[in-house]
Amino acid sequence: MSRVLTVSGLHLAAGARALVQGVSLSLRRGQVLAMLGRSGGGKSLTTLALLDLLPAGVSRLGGEVSLDGMVLDRAGQAALRGATLGYVQQAPRAGFNPLVSIGRHFEETLAREGLRGGAARRRMLELLRDVGFEAPDSVPRLYPSQLSGGMLQRAMIALTLCRNPAFLLADEPTTDLDLVVQAQILDLLDRLVAERGIGLLLVTHDLSVVARLADEVAVMEDGTIVEQQPVRSFFDTPRHPRSRALLAAHRALYES
Amino acid sequence: MTLFEMHGVFRSYRQGGVFGRVRRISVLEDAGLRIEAGECVALLGPTGSGKSTLGRLLLGIERPDAGSIWFDGQPLCDSGGRVAPSVRRAVQAVFQDPVGATSPRFTAAEVVAEPLRLPRAAARDRVAVLMADVGLEPGLMDRPAHRLSGGQLQRLCIARALASAPRLVLLDEAVSSLDVETQTQVLDLLRDLRRRAGVAYLFVTHDLRLVRHFADRCYVMQDRRPVEVADPLGKGPVPPVLAALRAAMLPAVPGLRRAPVT
Numbered sequence: 001m002s003r004v005l006t007v008s009g010l011h012l013a014a015g016a017r018a019l020v021q022g023v024s025l026s027l028r029r030g031q032v033l034a035m036l037g038r039s040g041g042g043k044s045l046t047t048l049a050l051l052d053l054l055p056a057g058v059s060r061l062g063g064e065v066s067l068d069g070m071v072l073d074r075a076g077q078a079a080l081r082g083a084t085l086g087y088v089q090q091a092p093r094a095g096f097n098p099l100v101s102i103g104r105h106f107e108e109t110l111a112r113e114g115l116r117g118g119a120a121r122r123r124m125l126e127l128l129r130d131v132g133f134e135a136p137d138s139v140p141r142l143y144p145s146q147l148s149g150g151m152l153q154r155a156m157i158a159l160t161l162c163r164n165p166a167f168l169l170a171d172e173p174t175t176d177l178d179l180v181v182q183a184q185i186l187d188l189l190d191r192l193v194a195e196r197g198i199g200l201l202l203v204t205h206d207l208s209v210v211a212r213l214a215d216e217v218a219v220m221e222d223g224t225i226v227e228q229q230p231v232r233s234f235f236d237t238p239r240h241p242r243s244r245a246l247l248a249a250h251r252a253l254y255e256s
Numbered sequence: 257m258t259l260f261e262m263h264g265v266f267r268s269y270r271q272g273g274v275f276g277r278v279r280r281i282s283v284l285e286d287a288g289l290r291i292e293a294g295e296c297v298a299l300l301g302p303t304g305s306g307k308s309t310l311g312r313l314l315l316g317i318e319r320p321d322a323g324s325i326w327f328d329g330q331p332l333c334d335s336g337g338r339v340a341p342s343v344r345r346a347v348q349a350v351f352q353d354p355v356g357a358t359s360p361r362f363t364a365a366e367v368v369a370e371p372l373r374l375p376r377a378a379a380r381d382r383v384a385v386l387m388a389d390v391g392l393e394p395g396l397m398d399r400p401a402h403r404l405s406g407g408q409l410q411r412l413c414i415a416r417a418l419a420s421a422p423r424l425v426l427l428d429e430a431v432s433s434l435d436v437e438t439q440t441q442v443l444d445l446l447r448d449l450r451r452r453a454g455v456a457y458l459f460v461t462h463d464l465r466l467v468r469h470f471a472d473r474c475y476v477m478q479d480r481r482p483v484e485v486a487d488p489l490g491k492g493p494v495p496p497v498l499a500a501l502r503a504a505m506l507p508a509v510p511g512l513r514r515a516p517v518t
Contacts, residue, residue, distance in 0.1 A: 038435050038437070038438075039405065039406055039435060040405060148303065148304065149303065150303070175433070176433075177303075178302045178303040178462040179302070179462055179463060179464070179501055179504040179505065179506075180302050180500055180501065180504040181302075181303070182504065182506075183503075183504040183506070186506070205435035205436065206435075206436065207436060208505075208506035208507065208508065209506065210510075211506060211507050211508060211509050211510045211511070212506045212507060212510075212511075214510075231510045232510055235509050235510055245437060246436065246437060249436045249437045249439070249440045250436050250508070251508065252440060252469075253436070253440075253465040253466070253508075254465065254508040
């Protein structure tokens, strides 16, 4: 199984406006890399560039994505998408077809792995149980509108796990959820990293999420990475003024 | 003086119908809440606990099935369910999603001017003052509203809520979707506006951390009604819902390494 996903020298632009400039990152199996920064800093675009799913109007001017040192072309990236690279987005509701039951979503995805019928159903129930549904039998016949935001986000993660990806890219996976559900989702991600050795890229602006889950932190500002450190030393001795400001605002929330 | 009060309020919603059996989902049962003039009251609770329903009742855009709601010593709605225009102006709201709460076809100035009902030139001057109050530069006035950043747009929504000189503002998860620095700035701004204008807030949130420095009193939604809690983060006994929210609070700094593979 693949070990390291790397992006180096990534440059993205919309017309004449540079959006991401010279970003390099490595994502290792069994590790959580948090990408931190304000909205509009280029975090999500970097994630999308890894998947080769850039929105229309944004073009890649430079940089390469490689897996275990092998540089990937566009076809190579397309082959990884879904299979080796899972993607979990902020708003799970947008990722489901509202007219199709949850079970059908799984059937389609599992068919890509060659699983059909009873085998597919067993695998689906196993995954749903894995992500914390206590009665998975009742879930497949439900439609997305019948699930709450937290349940949908868990179903989305289960769907991503169908193809057993080596890496998971999670873009603000808990930002829209309440604290109790957020804690459940983070526990789940933590377990996936520990048990399955998934490499997790966690995009967030919330330092408490970083504190809960990350091994390493990269801070992004205006399209560049201004600081990258292991999580402990980041919290102890942030180097960049932006990081210090973020940490000061974060600490103020916890002071009594 | 008590500005807002509700007693024994019940509210339920219909679910199903058309093809299925009609069920009634009870959201509020015997709910009571009190807000003094100039006070900031927090309302905590997880998703689906009826916080927003309570907010909508406070705004008068929904009516209770039973119970009474009072604003400034008078019933909030008349017998026909209408809210008096002066009360409408006095009770305003800021919601979680500023993009959904503003028209993409409006400029920043038009968003704030809409509730003002003033001649164009006079409105523009007033808008400039309101925008300055929330720390937005006058240069942003003619920018399309949706070209502002999330934090700027939320401030614009606050300016709009303050345009009619309200006495009570409902803040329904108003800072939840902002990043932590912007959140701090907006909370500082709200605190400052409260000191200057004497507005009261109902601060609806699921984020316990925000309550500590911001609210005077705190209610928690427990079993479909708000329960007052003296010290939400103190040592004393708390309702089970609040205990669950407290348990879900994330650590401030990285803890021990994750548990080894089992």
